Amino acid sequence: MTLDGRSTQLRPIGGADYEGLRRIELTTLGASWRYRGATPSPEAFAANLWRGVLTQYMVVGRSDNRALGYVSAYNASLRHGHAYLAAARFSTGSSFRFLEGAALFIDHVFQSWPFRKLYLDVTEFTLPQFEGMIGNLCEIEGRFIDDVYYRGRTWDRLILALYRTRWDDVTASTLSRFKMGVGDG
Numbered sequence: 001m002t003l004d005g006r007s008t009q010l011r012p013i014g015g016a017d018y019e020g021l022r023r024i025e026l027t028t029l030g031a032s033w034r035y036r037g038a039t040p041s042p043e044a045f046a047a048n049l050w051r052g053v054l055t056q057y058m059v060v061g062r063s064d065n066r067a068l069g070y071v072s073a074y075n076a077s078l079r080h081g082h083a084y085l086a087a088a089r090f091s092t093g094s095s096f097r098f099l100e101g102a103a104l105f106i107d108h109v110f111q112s113w114p115f116r117k118l119y120l121d122v123t124e125f126t127l128p129q130f131e132g133m134i135g136n137l138c139e140i141e142g143r144f145i146d147d148v149y150y151r152g153r154t155w156d157r158l159i160l161a162l163y164r165t166r167w168d169d170v171t172a173s174t175l176s177r178f179k180m181g182v183g184d185g
Contacts, residue, residue: 003057003108008068008101010057010108017058018046021070024090054083055109059101068098071105073118081116083109085162107171110164118162123148124155137170138162 003010013021022045040048049056056072069089076083085106089098109118120138122130134140142159149155 003104004062005100005104007062007097008104009060009062010071010101010105011060013049013056013058013070015046017067018042018049020067021045021049024070024088054113057101057105059098059105061097068101071102073105073109076113076115078113081114082161083113083115083118085109085118085120087120103171106162106167110167116164120160120162122158122160123150124158125150127158130160133162134160137166 019042022040022042025045026039052074054073054076056070056074058067059069059071060067067090069087071088072086073083074086087102087105089095106118109115119141120130130138138160140158141161144157144159146154147157
């Protein structure tokens with residue numbers, strides 16, 4: 001199943017994506033992402049890619065099929081009504097298209113499962129990427145002081161919560177611009 005937006009498409013991750021994702025995670029995203037500078041073997045990377053994952057997709061451009069990023073919902077708790085959200089944009093030149101794909105993914109997760117909220121686990125040095133969302137779409141729900149070591153110092157790790165009710169309110173009119181629909185593929 002693919003999910004279609006106006007300029008992006010979400011397609012399920014397959015085995016052919018593993019090496020490209022590994023290369024991006026270990027170079028472009030580097031120490032700010034999952035492995036924080038460690039270099040797992042290709043086999044360990046492939047196994048970890050699916051650990052705890054509920055659903056994940058590649059965000060690709062509809063016109064050129066170019067990989068723009070990756071989105072994932074993981075560590076889901078249906079009992080408690082939440083899951084974690086991971087999103088990584090592969091290049092700075094694809095900001096709008098990637099954000100469209102991330103919005104499509106969030107909407108898909110909220111429409112497919114009864115989650116009350118999605119958590120984003122972010123480090124303090126990446127917080128500027130999320131500042132426009134804080135207070136609008138999400139809130140800071142937790143802070144782990146001096147939790148992450150990076151580039152010679154410690155940083156806080158923050159848990160942001162994106163609430164379904166706020167998502168529905170804010171995005172009801174916005175998402176209609178993207179003419180989103182579910183297609184086969």
